[in-house]
Amino acid sequence: MKTFLKIAIGLILLVAILAAAGYAWASSATAQAFEQTVEVHDVDFPVPYPEAAPEAGPTADGEFATDGETGGTGNDVRAAAIQRGEHLVHARYGCADCHGENLGGGVMMDAMPMGRFLGPNLTGGAGSVVTGYGTADWDRAVRHGVAPDGRRLMMPAADFQRMSDQELSDIVAHIGSLPPVDNEVTAVALGPIGKMLVARGIWQFSADRIGDHDSPHVARPPTATASVEFGRHLAATCVGCHKQDYTGGDIGGDPNWAPAANLTAAGSLSQWTLEEFVRLMREGVRPDGSEVLEPMTFVMPAAQRMTDLELEAMYLFLRSLPARETAAS
Ligand code: HEC
Numbered sequence: 420m421k422t423f424l425k426i427a428i429g430l431i432l433l434v435a436i437l438a439a440a441g442y443a444w445a446s447s448a449t450a451q452a453f454e455q456t457v458e459v460h461d462v463d464f465p466v467p468y469p470e471a472a473p474e475a476g477p478t479a480d481g482e483f484a485t486d487g488e489t490g491g492t493g494n495d496v497r498a499a500a501i502q503r504g505e506h507l508v509h510a511r512y513g514c515a516d517c518h519g520e521n522l523g524g525g526v527m528m529d530a531m532p533m534g535r536f537l538g539p540n541l542t543g544g545a546g547s548v549v550t551g552y553g554t555a556d557w558d559r560a561v562r563h564g565v566a567p568d569g570r571r572l573m574m575p576a577a578d579f580q581r582m583s584d585q586e587l588s589d590i591v592a593h594i595g596s597l598p599p600v601d602n603e604v605t606a607v608a609l610g611p612i613g614k615m616l617v618a619r620g621i622w623q624f625s626a627d628r629i630g631d632h633d634s635p636h637v638a639r640p641p642t643a644t645a646s647v648e649f650g651r652h653l654a655a656t657c658v659g660c661h662k663q664d665y666t667g668g669d670i671g672g673d674p675n676w677a678p679a680a681n682l683t684a685a686g687s688l689s690q691w692t693l694e695e696f697v698r699l700m701r702e703g704v705r706p707d708g709s710e711v712l713e714p715m716t717f718v719m720p721a722a723q724r725m726t727d728l729e730l731e732a733m734y735l736f737l738r739s740l741p742a743r744e745t746a747a748s
């Protein structure tokens with residue numbers, strides 16, 4: 420009995436020591452990971468973007484204003500850019516889902532012991548993180564996942580890497596037009612599980628997934644039509660979870676998350692109609708009536724504000740993908 424107790428206590432101590440050592444290792448490895456910096460090219464683009472663009476924000480009937488509906492004066496150009504930017508921020512790129520409806524701060528994920536990932540204040544008020552941002556800084560943060568000082572962000576910027584200069588310019592114009600919100604947002608904080616995932620390289624930084632930080636970006640988005648080409652541009656925001664080849668699989672974030680679905684012809688989407696796809700995107704319900712799981716549900720608020728045309732183009736693109744099996748992770 421005594422021996423048994425001694426062994427039991429010894430084992431408990433051993434486990435405690437190992438856990439403490441593991442946590443200490445993960446903490447220091449994570450701290451180091453956050454200090455590493457990444458070099459990103461310096462780009463410049465005008466804000467607002469010049470001349471009437473081939474597409475503008477959605478009009479009252481949910482479709483896009485066409486070329487020529489914006490006049491030629493400087494004010495018109497700015498107003499059109501701000502209007503397009505509003506749609507990009509709330510629908511196409513979902514910035515507001517994490518940075519808040521008024522972009523004054525929001526929640527990406529608040530899940531200790533994973534971590535607390537709050538979207539910082541992007542407006543000009545107290546607590547703003549974009550004071551002093553130039554166009555190169557916007558490019559670095561949004562399309563490369565790198566802060567102005569070179570550190571890697573936790574924001575899923577891999578989803579924005581194919582954003583065009585015009586779209587980023589429109590977003591900057593829109594954000595610049597917003598009323599300043601005073602809101603100091605707590606910086607990203609990782610819990611023990613989050614630290615373990617970062618330390619072991621399971622949670623990958625977007626900057627590392629993107630890899631290429633030198634190639635020029637595309638100037639303008641494709642024309643907004645029900646086409647595979649436009650759909651490919653829109654579906655570039657899905658790769659952070661569904662992978663570059665849309666075969667899905669393990670996402671590498673919260674261990675409770677469902678693996679991302681295979682969106683190629685090898686997955687069940689290949690059997691769905693456009694209406695069924697739209698229902699899943701906006702309401703989170705599959706054709707068989709089952710509800711879609713986290714984190715796909717995070718995409719719904721933005722999808723609800725996408726136009727019918729955008730969803731149709733995305734459907735056409737996804738349906739054009741040849742069958743590919745999900746890689747084992
Ligand atoms: C899924 C959530 C999410 C989405 C969507 C998102 N962000 Fe972020 N963003 C964050 C979080 C969290 C941070 C905090 C810093 C970090 O990532 O480590 C951040 C940081 C930033 C920063 C500040 C970087 C710095 O200097 O510290 C900028 C600028 C930014 N986001 C802009 C945008 C824009 C523009 C969009 C839309 C195109 C967007 N974000 C979409 C979560 C998100």
Ligand code: HEC
Binds near residue numbers: 656677696705733
């Ligand atoms: C934050 C991660 C994430 C992002 C971003 C994301 N998805 Fe998903 N998606 C998932 C996960 C996880 C599932 C599986 C959910 C489940 O099993 O219920 C899923 C499921 C789906 C399904 C259901 C397919 C099926 O066979 O059941 C479709 C369709 C889909 N996603 C489309 C998209 C599109 C289009 C985008 C980009 C606009 C996108 N997703 C962005 C994580 C994501």
